[in-house]
Amino acid sequence: MGQHSPPVMSCNTNSNTKARALTYTLQLAQLTERSLQPTIALVDFMKVLNIIPDGYIGHSVGELGCAYIDGCLTAEETILAAYYRGLASKEAELIPGYMAAIGLGYNDIKSMCPPEIDVACHNSFNSSTISGPEKIVKQFVQELKEKNIFARAVNVANIAYHSRYIKPAAPKLLEYLQQIFEYLIAPNFMLLGSTLQELKNVTFLRASVVCSNIVCICMEP
Numbered sequence: 001m002g003q004h005s006p007p008v009m010s011c012n013t014n015s016n017t018k019a020r021a022l023t024y025t026l027q028l029a030q031l032t033e034r035s036l037q038p039t040i041a042l043v044d045f046m047k048v049l050n051i052i053p054d055g056y057i058g059h060s061v062g063e064l065g066c067a068y069i070d071g072c073l074t075a076e077e078t079i080l081a082a083y084y085r086g087l088a089s090k091e092a093e094l095i096p097g098y099m100a101a102i103g104l105g106y107n108d109i110k111s112m113c114p115p116e117i118d119v120a121c122h123n124s125f126n127s128s129t130i131s132g133p134e135k136i137v138k139q140f141v142q143e144l145k146e147k148n149i150f151a152r153a154v155n156v157a158n159i160a161y162h163s164r165y166i167k168p169a170a171p172k173l174l175e176y177l178q179q180i181f182e183y184l185i186a187p188n189f190m191l192l193g194s195t196l197q198e199l200k201n202v203t204f205l206r207a208s209v210v211c212s213n214i215v216c217i218c219m220e221p
Contacts, residue, residue, distance in 0.1 A: 092169035097160025103150030120162035
C-alpha cells in the first residue's frame with residue numbers, strides 16, 4: 001500500500017513452531033483489518049447513492065469505521081490502522097487473556113467481578129463485556145452460569161482487549177500509527193471518544209486518540 005506498507009516479518013522456515021506463530025500473528029492482524037473492509041465498501045456505496053448519515057457510532061475497532069465515514073481517515077489509513085492494531089497486540093508481551101459476554105449491566109457486574117477482571121464494555125442496561133486473565137475469566141463465567149446468569153466466554157486470540165492487560169501493546173501501536181498519521185483533519189461532527197476516560201469533543205483526530213481505543217477500559221455510565 002504505497003509508502004505505508006506493513007512491516008515484513010520473517011522466521012526460520014526450519015522451525016514449525018515459529019512458522020505457526022508467524023502465520024497466527026498475520027492471521028489476527030489481517031482479520032482485524034478485514035473486519036473493516038465491509039464498512040468501507042458500504043460507506044462508498046452510500047456515497048454513490050448520495051445517502052448522508054446524520055451521525056454514526058462505533059466501539060473499539062468500529063471507531064476507525066466512524067473516522068472513515070467522517071472523512072478523517074482515508075480507506076488506506078483505516079485498513080492500516082486496523083492491521084497495526086492486531087499486529088501490535090501480538091508483538092507485545094501480554095498475559096493469556098480472555099473476554100466474556102455477560103447478561104448484566106455495568107453497575108451489576110462491576111460489583112461482582114473479581115479484582116483481576118475489568119469491565120471492557122457497557123453494552124446496555126442488561127449486557128456487558130468483561131476482560132481479564134484467561135483462567136480467572138473462565139472460572140468467573142462458570143460461577144455466573146451456576147447462578148443462572150447468562151455468561152459466554154469469548155476467545156479473542158487470547159488477548160484481553162479493553163483491559164489493563166493490553167496496555168503493553170500501546171507504545172508499539174502508537175509507533176505504527178504515527179507512521180500513518182500524527183494529526184488528521186477536524187471531524188465534521190462532534191467526535192466523542194467512547195474509549196477515552198471521559199466523553200469530550202475531539203477537535204482533531206490524533207494518533208494518540210486512535211491508540212486509546214484499544215487500551216482504555218469501560219467508563220462508568
